[in-house]
Amino acid sequence: MTDRTDTVTTNGQTGAPLWLLAELTYRCPLQCSYCSNPLDFAAVKEELDTAEWIDTLTQARAMGAVQLGFSGGEPLVRRDLETLVAEARRLGFYSNLITSGLGLDESRIEALREAGLDHIQISLQASDPDVAAAVAGSRKAYGKKLAMARAVKAAGYPMVLNVVLHRHNIDQLDQIIALCDELGADAVELANCQMYGWAQLNREGLLPSREQLEVAEATTARWRERLAERDRDMRLLFVVPDYYNDRPKACMGGWGSIFMTVAPDGAVLPCHSARMLPMRFPTVRERPLREIWYQSEAFNRYRGDAWMLEPCRSCDERHRDVGGCRCQAYLLTGDPAATDPVCDLSPDHHLVEAARREAERDTRSAGELTPRNAHESRVFCRS
Ligand code: SF4
Numbered sequence: 001m002t003d004r005t006d007t008v009t010t011n012g013q014t015g016a017p018l019w020l021l022a023e024l025t026y027r028c029p030l031q032c033s034y035c036s037n038p039l040d041f042a043a044v045k046e047e048l049d050t051a052e053w054i055d056t057l058t059q060a061r062a063m064g065a066v067q068l069g070f071s072g073g074e075p076l077v078r079r080d081l082e083t084l085v086a087e088a089r090r091l092g093f094y095s096n097l098i099t100s101g102l103g104l105d106e107s108r109i110e111a112l113r114e115a116g117l118d119h120i121q122i123s124l125q126a127s128d129p130d131v132a133a134a135v136a137g138s139r140k141a142y143g144k145k146l147a148m149a150r151a152v153k154a155a156g157y158p159m160v161l162n163v164v165l166h167r168h169n170i171d172q173l174d175q176i177i178a179l180c181d182e183l184g185a186d187a188v189e190l191a192n193c194q195m196y197g198w199a200q201l202n203r204e205g206l207l208p209s210r211e212q213l214e215v216a217e218a219t220t221a222r223w224r225e226r227l228a229e230r231d232r233d234m235r236l237l238f239v240v241p242d243y244y245n246d247r248p249k250a251c252m253g254g255w256g257s258i259f260m261t262v263a264p265d266g267a268v269l270p271c272h273s274a275r276m277l278p279m280r281f282p283t284v285r286e287r288p289l290r291e292i293w294y295q296s297e298a299f300n301r302y303r304g305d306a307w308m309l310e311p312c313r314s315c316d317e318r319h320r321d322v323g324g325c326r327c328q329a330y331l332l333t334g335d336p337a338a339t340d341p342v343c344d345l346s347p348d349h350h351l352v353e354a355a356r357r358e359a360e361r362d363t364r365s366a367g368e369l370t371p372r373n374a375h376e377s378r379v380f381c382r383s
């Protein structure tokens, strides 16, 4: 297919990308069964080098990007992280490190602070070391994460924790929030697992039942009240899994609208999951970032609303949710242009309802999980 050469979408002028997610590497010491990296991550060998990343950051900033996330895999695996952070600061980005905490120590936190890193977010798997080990595939990780959460705060950063919730840990939410409180967290994202990458492969073992979800929401509400009574400023953000909504989210604020991911090998994507879609995404080694964002067929394909199928095409809500998530539509139906089956107007909504029904089975049999690993790494498609 040939590329469009203009910068105009069916909805008018394409705006600048405001967010850049720099996935520096797919390498990671952990093996989380809900990892959002692609199933064939091990096939990506040639990471961008330091000079290529600096060039990419420079191009993105010149296009207007202001928010920068350093992510992975585990971005601390890259020994040039401090160099990239310093460059991000020089360019004027607000930078955030999204990390497991493994590979961090006090001296590295200090080096990152001196380089100008603005924000650090550490992930926790559970409050129970055994559950944490089972989910992350590491016994040592739990203690290390707690120590690094404290060290980040001691270095003057707010302590921002991210806990991915799923069938195996959601019943311990009370203890998880208590642990975050005890650690002195300033903000906690209680993010129910969304079904992409390895999480989609492990969906049966991860999707909580509706009852589990309702109890967790009530627990969060109770904790909010308790924290307010104590005048304790610890923000709790509870993110419901898409599968329990009846309308989809406007994923990434719309395809190619404000968000851009650069994968470890330089592939430029409209979201972190898109590389498993049946389309080709150009890399920064092949074309300038500006050209990819404004002119590539991949970025223009789902901009505006001309691509939409029914029922989205004639739906009054299409500009609010842009038909939902292209990756979710593909993973569930095999067609990335389909209405996101999360929507109860979608002819495929029964697929989401079936997954919810399946999750109603006895929660004591939580289900087997396949840990993220290079051996089983493969191209994955449900269709
Ligand atoms: Fe949104 Fe499409 Fe559902 Fe309408 S039919 S609410 S546009 S996903």
Ligand code: FES
Pocket: 196, 251, 252, 270, 271, 272, 273, 274, 324, 325, 326, 327, 328
């Ligand atoms: Fe890719 Fe939603 S995650 S479009």
